[in-house]
Amino acid sequence: MDSATESQEFLAGVDQARAALRELFEPTPLQRNDYLSAKYGADIWLKREDLTPVRSYKLRGASNAMRKALADRPERRRFVCASAGNHAQGMAYACAHFGTEGVIFMPVTTPKQKIDKTRHFGGPAVEIRLVGDYFDDTLSAARKFCAEADAMFLPPYDAADVIEGQATCGLEILDQLPPGVTPDLLVMPVGGGGLSAGMARIFAARSPATGLRFVEPMGGPSLKRALEAGKLVTLDKVDNFVDGAAVARIGDLNFGTLGTFPAEDVVVVPEDRLCGTMVEMLNIEGVVLEPAGALAIDALRDLGEISGKTIVAVVSGGNFDFERLPEVKERALRWEGKKKYFILRLPQRPGALREFLNLLGPDDDIARFEYLKKSARNFGSVLIGIESGSSASADAVRARMDAAGFTYIDITDDAVITSLIV
Known part of the structure; x- marks a missing residue:
């Protein structure tokens, strides 16, 4: 299959996924932010993925993967995932919507707030199992159970149907911009790479003049290191403060798309500075962001001369546990x-x-x-x-x-x- 045909098939699949998503929620708003626009002398638009029903974009990929799995094998009604937060909530919501059974494995160290929210979204449709102090142990237990129970494993980012679902965010952005407006830059966070890989393919096909910038926390720059090495790498150590984006290794399938970009297109932001951005957005704009959700906004500082440009930043999540607020304020003060x-x-x-x-x-x-x-x-x-x-x-x-x-x-x-x- 040639690249043009492959691109058209991908666009068609994403368009179908977007239509199916309307059964779960309306498009998240694309809002021009006057405060940030004035601060940077640019036209700054925020794609508010923190306003999905589960307050993150993860619902897009989880629901699309579940929808297509059920269409392929309708008799398979049990799904399994391993997650410490947003993916778990997305799958739980999808299970309740499709009437399927979900078994969600979470680390023993997962904050109670995240466990309670996952249980709330899934209700009786999901069972939560707390296994392992570290995510690798949790993932291993989930995969073992999945094989034994003949259930369907729902990966958080490294799967074609998940990427297709996350890419619906890109179609919404392009349809929501004012007529005739083409963004100069799209800025988005990177964890495992599902969102950024899907968005990169959408913009390559629909808005090739738009530059892309990927943002990672300093404590987990797995894409940056992979691009510098010219191959996938696994980080020896990851700082889990930005728990929604601190991943030791980019997904293999996602790197197939992201591996073509230069390392200079990846912005790495320090965690303490990120805390300053979280506090800033809360105090000035009243927007509650989790650390990963603030990555793209924080990276605006590092984009060089952006005066007069049109920039879209993806606000990827708002699942913030306010018990962490003292730590966030402390780190912000130190950075300042x-x-x-x-x-x-x-x-x-x-x-x-x-x-x-x-x-x-x-x-x-x-x-x-x-x-x-x-x-x-x-x-x-x-x-x-x-x-x-x-x-x-x-x-x-x-x-x-x-x-x-x-x-x-x-x-x-x-x-x-x-x-x-x-």
């Missing part, structure tokens, strides 16, 4: 330079602490203080956290500490130490 942590060497004599406190300005606050006095020593160690009104105020405190001759270690950016004691 407004919060610093020091291990301070303080003389053990009356008035020493007062001398240090006198160095603080009107916009500085003590956010953490732990002091261990040792009677056999002349100095004691203090763990101190200082929150300032601005990064300039924080820098001024440090300058005054230096001028006063205090001995200290700045541990703010030491991930190992802060993870243990902060």
